[in-house]
Amino acid sequence: MSDAVLSAPAEQPPFTLRASRFMRRNPTLTAGLAVMLAMLVLALIAPFITGDPMATSPARRLQPPSLDLPFGTDHLGRDVYARTIHGARVSLIVGFSVAAFAVAVGLLLGMAAGYVRALDSALMRVMDALMAIPAILLAIALVSLARASVTIVIVAITIPEIPRVVRLVRAVVLSVRERAYVEAAVAGGTPTPLILLRHIAPNTIAPLIVQATYIAASAILVEASLSFLGAGTPPDIPSWGNMIAQSRNFLARAPWTILFPGAALALVVLAINLVGDGLRDHLDPRLARRMRA
Amino acid sequence: MLAYIVRRLLSTIVVLAIVGVFVFLLLRLSPGDPAAIIAGDNATSDQIAQIRRQLGLDDPLILQFWRWARNILQGDLGISIFSNTPVATLVMQRLEPTVSLALLTIAIAVVIAISAGVISAAKPGSFADRAIMGFAVLGFSVPVFVVGYVLVYFFSIQLRWLPVQGYRPIAGGLWDWLRHLILPSVALGLAYVALIARITRASMLEVLSEDYMRTARAKGVSESTALLTHALKNAAVPIVTIIGIGVALLISGVVITETVFNIPGIGRLTVDAISKRDYPIIQGVILIFAAAYVVINLIVDLTYTVLDPRIRY
Numbered sequence: 001m002s003d004a005v006l007s008a009p010a011e012q013p014p015f016t017l018r019a020s021r022f023m024r025r026n027p028t029l030t031a032g033l034a035v036m037l038a039m040l041v042l043a044l045i046a047p048f049i050t051g052d053p054m055a056t057s058p059a060r061r062l063q064p065p066s067l068d069l070p071f072g073t074d075h076l077g078r079d080v081y082a083r084t085i086h087g088a089r090v091s092l093i094v095g096f097s098v099a100a101f102a103v104a105v106g107l108l109l110g111m112a113a114g115y116v117r118a119l120d121s122a123l124m125r126v127m128d129a130l131m132a133i134p135a136i137l138l139a140i141a142l143v144s145l146a147r148a149s150v151t152i153v154i155v156a157i158t159i160p161e162i163p164r165v166v167r168l169v170r171a172v173v174l175s176v177r178e179r180a181y182v183e184a185a186v187a188g189g190t191p192t193p194l195i196l197l198r199h200i201a202p203n204t205i206a207p208l209i210v211q212a213t214y215i216a217a218s219a220i221l222v223e224a225s226l227s228f229l230g231a232g233t234p235p236d237i238p239s240w241g242n243m244i245a246q247s248r249n250f251l252a253r254a255p256w257t258i259l260f261p262g263a264a265l266a267l268v269v270l271a272i273n274l275v276g277d278g279l280r281d282h283l284d285p286r287l288a289r290r291m292r293a
Numbered sequence: 294m295l296a297y298i299v300r301r302l303l304s305t306i307v308v309l310a311i312v313g314v315f316v317f318l319l320l321r322l323s324p325g326d327p328a329a330i331i332a333g334d335n336a337t338s339d340q341i342a343q344i345r346r347q348l349g350l351d352d353p354l355i356l357q358f359w360r361w362a363r364n365i366l367q368g369d370l371g372i373s374i375f376s377n378t379p380v381a382t383l384v385m386q387r388l389e390p391t392v393s394l395a396l397l398t399i400a401i402a403v404v405i406a407i408s409a410g411v412i413s414a415a416k417p418g419s420f421a422d423r424a425i426m427g428f429a430v431l432g433f434s435v436p437v438f439v440v441g442y443v444l445v446y447f448f449s450i451q452l453r454w455l456p457v458q459g460y461r462p463i464a465g466g467l468w469d470w471l472r473h474l475i476l477p478s479v480a481l482g483l484a485y486v487a488l489i490a491r492i493t494r495a496s497m498l499e500v501l502s503e504d505y506m507r508t509a510r511a512k513g514v515s516e517s518t519a520l521l522t523h524a525l526k527n528a529a530v531p532i533v534t535i536i537g538i539g540v541a542l543l544i545s546g547v548v549i550t551e552t553v554f555n556i557p558g559i560g561r562l563t564v565d566a567i568s569k570r571d572y573p574i575i576q577g578v579i580l581i582f583a584a585a586y587v588v589i590n591l592i593v594d595l596t597y598t599v600l601d602p603r604i605r606y
Binding site: 125128129131132133134135138140141142144145221224225228231244248251252255262265273274277 | 304322445552553564570587
C-alpha cells in the first residue's frame with residue numbers, strides 16, 4: 001500500500017453532521033458541556049445582566065422571589081439573583097485554576113516518581129501522608145495561616161488534590177516505561193527529558209483530562225465548603241458558599257436565600273461530573289463497555 | 294503474612310511521622326508568637342523573652358520537634374491557647390457526638406449503597422440501574438451543607454418530624470439520640486453512598502462475567518443466592534477498599550455537618566479553633582483525624598485475606 005493512498009483525504013461528512021452524531025453518541029458529555037458553557041458565559045457577562053451584588057437595601061429585606069427580583073433578597077436586602085450569578089465567577093475560577101495547577105504539579109512529580117527510581121518511595125510516602133490529612137482540614141489550616149483571599153484558597157485546595165494526580169501519572173509511567181518504543185528510545189540514546197516529554201507524557205493526557213474534570217468539580221465543592229465555614233472566599237466577594245453561610249439563620253423565613261446558591265452549586269458540579277464521566281467513556285471505550293456490560 | 298503486616302505497619306508509621314512533620318511545620322509557620330499571645334497584651338519584651346525560654350522556643354527546630362513528637366506519643370497534644378485546657382481533654386469531651394455521627398453514617402451508608410449497587414448490577418441498563426447511577430452522580434455533586442439545609446427545611450421546619458439541630462447524648466435515651474442524628478447522617482452519607490454504590494456495581498459486574506457464576510447458575514442456584522453469596526462475596530475486596538478510602542470524605546464532611554446541625558463534636562471544635570487561630574487544637578485534631586484514617590485503611594488492608602483467601606502475602 002502506498003503512502004498516497006493512506007494520506008488521501010477520507011470522505012468526511014460535513015462538520016454539523018459529525019457534531020450532531022457525536023452529541024447523539026455522548027449525551028451526558030453534551031449535556032454537561034452545554035451547562036458548563038452556559039455558566040461560563042453567565043459568569044463572564046454577570047456585571048452586564050444583573051444589578052450590584054453588594055448593594056444593600058434595608059427597605060427590601062428578605063423579600064421572596066418576584067418578577068422584579070427573580071431570586072428574592074437576603075437579610076441585608078441584597079439581590080440574590082445578582083449574587084448567585086456573580087458567585088459563579090469565584091467557583092469557576094477556583095475550579096479551573098485548581099485543576100490546572102494540580103495537573104501541572106502532579107504531572108511533574110508523577111513522572112519523577114515513576115521514572116526516577118531513587119525518588120519513588122520517598123515521594124510516594126509524602127503523597128500518602130498528604131492523602132491521610134482530610135482535604136478540607138488541610139485547606140482550612142493552610143488558609144488560616146494567611147489572610148483569606150481567592151489566591152490562598154486556590155493554593156490551599158490544590159495541595160490536597162496533587163497526590164491523586166501523582167498516583168495516576170506514576171501508574172501510567174510505570175506501565176509505559178517497559179514498552180518497546182521507550183526501550184528503543186533509551187537504546188538510541190535519546191536524553192531522558194526528551195523521552196519523558198515525547199514518549200511518556202503523551203500517554204498521560206487522556207486519563208489526566210478526565211481526572212482534571214473531577215478535580216475541578218471537587219475543588220468547587222471544597223471552595224464552597226471553605227467559604228461556608230468562614231475560611232474561604234472573603235465576604236466582600238459573593239460566592240455560593242459564603243452566601244449560604246450568611247443566610248443560614250434565615251432558612252425558615254427565607255429558604256430562597258439558600259436554595260438558589262445551593263442549586264447553582266449543585267448544577268455546576270453535576271455538569272462538570274457529567275463531562276468527566278462522558279470523557280471517560282469516550283476516551284476509554286473499553287472501560288465504558290465493561291461498566292455498561 | 295507476618296512479614297507483610299510488619300512491612301505495612303512500618304510504612305504506616307512512616308506516613309504518620311510525615312504527617313507529624315507537616316503539622317509541626319504548620320504551627321511553626323503560623324503567624325504570631327505563641328509566647329506573646331500567652332504573655333498577654335501588657336507584657337514587656339523581657340517577660341515575653343522569658344516565656345519563650347520556658348517554652349523552649351529558642352531551641353533549634355529539630356530539638357523542638359523531638360520534644361513535641363515525644364509529648365504527642367505520650368498522649369499530650371498541647372494546651373489550647375484560649376481556654377488553657379489540654380487539647381486531649383477538649384477532644385475527649387467532644388468525642389461522643391462525632392463518633393456517633395460517623396458510625397451511624399457508615400452503617401446507614403454501607404447498607405444502602407451495597408443494596409443499591411447489587412440491584413444496579415443485577416440488571417445493567419434497566420430503569421433501576423439508570424435511576425441509581427443517576428442518583429449517584431447527583432450524590433457526588435451536591436455538597437453536604439446544601440443537602441443538610443434542604444432536609445432540615447422539609448423534615449424539620451415544614452413537616453416538624455425531626456429536630457432542626459443539636460445533639461443528645463446516648464445516655465439520655467436511645468430514641469432521642471437517634472432522632473437528632475438521622476438528618477445529619479443522611480446528609481453526610483449521601484456522597485459516601487454514591488461512592489460505594491458505584492464501586493459495588495462495577496465490582497459486581499466484573500465478577501458476574503466470571504466462569505464460576507455461570508457454573509453456579511447452571512447447577513440451579515437461585516438468582517438471589519447467586520448474587521449475594523457467589524458474586525457479592527467475590528466482589529467484596531474493592532468494596533471494602535473504597536469504604537476505607539471514603540472515610541477521608543466522611544471526615545471532611547463531619548466538620549461541615551456538625552456546623553450545619555450545631556453538633557458539639559470535634560468538627561465544631563476545629564471550626565471554632567480556626568476562627569480563633571487556636572493552633573494547638575487545629576494541629577491536634579488534624580493529627581487525630583489523619584491517624585484515624587491511616588489506621589482504618591491499615592485494618593482494611595489486613596482484612597483482604599479474610600475476605601478473599603486467594604490473596605496471600
